[in-house]
Amino acid sequence: MQKPLAAIISAGLSKFGRLDGMSLREIFAVAAKEAFDSCPNLNYKEDIKAIFIGHMIESSEHQCHTGPLIGDWVGLPNTPSLRFESACASSGAALRSGVMAIMSGLFDIVMVGGVERLTHLKTSEATEYLSLSADYALEQWNGFTFPALFASMAKAHMHKYRTKEEHFAMVAVKNHSCGAKNPKAHLQKEITLDKVMSSKVIASPLKLYDCSLISDGASCLILTKPELARKFTDSPVYIIGTGQASDTIGIYERDDLTKLNASILAAKQAYKMADISPKEVNLAEVHDCFTVAEILAYEALGFCKPGEGGNMIENQETCLDGCIPVNMSGGLKSKGHPVGATGAAQAYEIFLQLTAQADKRQVSDARIGLSHNIGGTGSTAIVHIYKR
Amino acid sequence: MVESSKISTVGGDLNDFTRNEAGEISPTIENFFRYCSERKLMAVRCEQCETIHLPPRPFCSKCYSSNLEWFKLKGKGKLLTYSIVHVPPPQFETIAPYAVGVVKLEEGVNLPGVIKLKDMKNLNIGIELIVDFETLPFESWLGRTRYYFKEP
Numbered sequence: 001m002q003k004p005l006a007a008i009i010s011a012g013l014s015k016f017g018r019l020d021g022m023s024l025r026e027i028f029a030v031a032a033k034e035a036f037d038s039c040p041n042l043n044y045k046e047d048i049k050a051i052f053i054g055h056m057i058e059s060s061e062h063q064c065h066t067g068p069l070i071g072d073w074v075g076l077p078n079t080p081s082l083r084f085e086s087a088c089a090s091s092g093a094a095l096r097s098g099v100m101a102i103m104s105g106l107f108d109i110v111m112v113g114g115v116e117r118l119t120h121l122k123t124s125e126a127t128e129y130l131s132l133s134a135d136y137a138l139e140q141w142n143g144f145t146f147p148a149l150f151a152s153m154a155k156a157h158m159h160k161y162r163t164k165e166e167h168f169a170m171v172a173v174k175n176h177s178c179g180a181k182n183p184k185a186h187l188q189k190e191i192t193l194d195k196v197m198s199s200k201v202i203a204s205p206l207k208l209y210d211c212s213l214i215s216d217g218a219s220c221l222i223l224t225k226p227e228l229a230r231k232f233t234d235s236p237v238y239i240i241g242t243g244q245a246s247d248t249i250g251i252y253e254r255d256d257l258t259k260l261n262a263s264i265l266a267a268k269q270a271y272k273m274a275d276i277s278p279k280e281v282n283l284a285e286v287h288d289c290f291t292v293a294e295i296l297a298y299e300a301l302g303f304c305k306p307g308e309g310g311n312m313i314e315n316q317e318t319c320l321d322g323c324i325p326v327n328m329s330g331g332l333k334s335k336g337h338p339v340g341a342t343g344a345a346q347a348y349e350i351f352l353q354l355t356a357q358a359d360k361r362q363v364s365d366a367r368i369g370l371s372h373n374i375g376g377t378g379s380t381a382i383v384h385i386y387k388r
Numbered sequence: 389m390v391e392s393s394k395i396s397t398v399g400g401d402l403n404d405f406t407r408n409e410a411g412e413i414s415p416t417i418e419n420f421f422r423y424c425s426e427r428k429l430m431a432v433r434c435e436q437c438e439t440i441h442l443p444p445r446p447f448c449s450k451c452y453s454s455n456l457e458w459f460k461l462k463g464k465g466k467l468l469t470y471s472i473v474h475v476p477p478p479q480f481e482t483i484a485p486y487a488v489g490v491v492k493l494e495e496g497v498n499l500p501g502v503i504k505l506k507d508m509k510n511l512n513i514g515i516e517l518i519v520d521f522e523t524l525p526f527e528s529w530l531g532r533t534r535y536y537f538k539e540p
Contacts, residue, residue: 128477137417138443141530143473143480143488143502151471152490159469159513204472252490252500257469 002275004238006102007229008386009222010039011351016217016336017186018119024061025073028053028115031220031341032074035111039222041232042109044076048222049107051081052098054091054114055340057129060121070115085340087133088289090114091219092343092373092382096242098223099384108228113220114345116338126214130339133376135250147211147290148203149251149377154292155205156257160307163295165205167310169196171291172209172333174319179330181360186215186336210291215336219344221351235355237369241276241385243269251377258307260293262381263300263374271302274385276368278302281324281385283353283363284370285346288331297372298326301383320361328353328361343373343382354388415444415456418530425533427521429463431497432456442497463519464540465493470503470511479526491517491537502536516540 012034014027022030036044055066063069067081086093091114098112118126131146139149157163173193179185196209222232229236245265248254254261271277278301286301288294295309303324304312312318318326329335329349332342350369352358369386413419415432420443423430431442436453442461447454470489473480480486487503499519505511517537524532 124478131477137421137530139500140477141528142500142534142536143476143486144471144500145473145475145477147475148471148473148488152469152488155471155513156469201472201474203474206471250500252498257490 002240002273004226004240004387005242005273006099006223006239007226007236008239008347008351009224009229009232009236010035010042011222011348012036012038012220013184013345013348014218015184016215016338016345019117019216020120022117022216024055024063024066024115024117025069027117027216028070028113028218028220029073031113031115031218032070032111035220035222039232042222047109048076048079048111050101050110051076051079052084052094052101052110052112053081054084054086054094054343056085056087056090056116057118057339059129060117060126066115086380087375088287088337088339089343089373089375089380089382090340091345092371092384093244093380095221095344095347095384096244096382098221099239099242102223102225109222109224111220111222112344113218114341114343115218116340117216118214118338119216123214133379138250138252145203147206150290150292151203151206152251153257153296153377154290157292157296158205160258161310163310166193166197167295167313168206168210168291169193170313171288171294172196174313175288175294175327175331175333178320178328178361179334182330182335185330185334186213187334206290206292212289212332212337213334215338217336217338217341217345219341219348221344221347235388237351237354237386237388239384240387241270241272241274241383243267243273243383245269245381247379247381249376249379258296260296260300260374260378260381262378263297263372263383266381266383267301267372270370270383270385276385280368281370282366282368283325283328283350284372285329285331285349286326286372287342287374288327288333289337289374291333293374294326294331301370301372320363325363328358328363343371346371346373347384347386350386354386413458415441415446415458417443420444421530421533424521424535425531429461429519429535430458431461431495432458440495440497442493442499462494465491465499465517467503467513467515467517468492468498469513472508472511487511489537502534504536504538506539510539
């Protein structure tokens with residue numbers, strides 16, 4: 001196995017959901033405080049040398065320049081800070097840049113994370129902002145909502161592989177059953193297959209319960225060089241692979257609408273760097289912005305062959321006691337999707353799992369984890385591989 | 389504008405977003421929709437490698453030639469995939485539920501758009517569709533004309 005690239009020595013996550021009365025800086029401060037408090041050996045005021053923060057939608061608060069904004073509010077007003085906008089992969093991008101900054105040798109310790117505030121907006125406003133990550137001129141102008149883009153991929157997958165609407169619904173049922181065990185999840189309740197299947201159609205074949213949640217939230221990780229990690233904690237989590245790739249901005253330009261091509265490429269890079277095969281992954285957090293996206297992710301990440309994603313969920317292979325548990329946090333579907341915070345929040349869950357802190361949703365003997373974060377319709381894909 | 393399959397050649401001045409000295413129109417997204425307002429579905433073809441770009445691009449992303457030529461598409465194709473939108477954005481509320489889809493045109497390039505059928509029960513992957521144009525009651529930086537798909 002490859003020498004680690006960086007180590008996570010601490011992590012924090014705000015509650016996801018409707019955080020009334022809290023603005024971006026305060027939401028992030030909650031996540032940062034948890035990360036600081038759970039690492040007493042870290043002298044964060046002195047030790048943190050740079051901040052990398054994911055944040056997508058500045059219109060929600062009329063607030064850009066999120067780097068200094070949150071740096072200031074976590075007591076690091078003079079620390080260099082950068083904001084990343086890669087749609088829903090913004091904090092996956094922040095994490096990857098933090099890893100690269102550590103690998104460069106320029107910094108010994110950096111803080112990465114993400115934040116988003118959406119629930120104070122009207123649903124129509126929030127969904128319109130979220131859809132701006134696709135090709136506005138050709139897709140939104142022509143009536144495609146963001147759900148309709150993933151619905152089009154779902155329809156193509158159903159047509160080519162006989163995937164059923166029930167398969168998508170099973171993803172929602174599984175992720176809600178996990179989210180019910182996550183005290184920080186937005187919707188902590190189990191749902192039935194009937195409830196998903198009978199929910200309101202948003203963009204056929206996708207229904208209300210096939211869609212992830214519009215949430216507020218923040219995520220924070222402290223990274224250091226692998227060789228320094230044990231100075232700060234007895235149980236660091238090492239990042240052993242990172243991959244990123246892009247795809248066309250519009251889905252209409254793609255040869256095959258049943259594949260997440262950028263995710264396939266990013267996963268290949270990460271597996272090669274980590275020197276492992278998909279079979280060695282013990283658990284994964286994947287980008288289930290819509291239930292169909294989780295099925296496409298199984299195939300893109302090599303957990304099953306193309307077209308077999310539906311069978312994989314039907315056979316319960318990705319449940320807590322399956323061969324590769326996926327989205328034990330509840331995923332974007334149940335934990336929630338404060339878009340800018342999502343990528344680093346996936347890493348937070350992997351950190352909890354690999355350090356045996358995931359309580360009722362703990363995967364037994366989890367050694368290797370993977371996170372998969374996409375932006376837009378998969379136009380950005382970022383994959384990280386972790387080991388304890 | 390010359391009414392032929394070859395409308396004009398684009399000379400490669402990327403700073404000219406309107407017309408060049410020969411009166412030719414630049415290969416931009418805005419100009420694609422400007423052609424739509426003239427009821428023409430236009431793409432550009434690379435003179436060097438023959439790749440078709442829809443929507444047009446300022447240079448060929450395959451061979452990097454700037455020698456591109458506008459031409460009129462036949463506006464016929466087959467439906468690759470679709471969705472029926474039940475929860476629309478505000479500007480589409482009056483027509484919801486409505487269908488959108490990705491159409492593979494006879495020339496081999498794909499185009500996304502609204503699909504209007506007399507009977508939505510006929511909406512299936514693989515059906516043949518043709519392009520028509522409509523003027524909208526609102527506008528954006530793309531103007532106020534849009535193409536859409538309907539049955540032949």
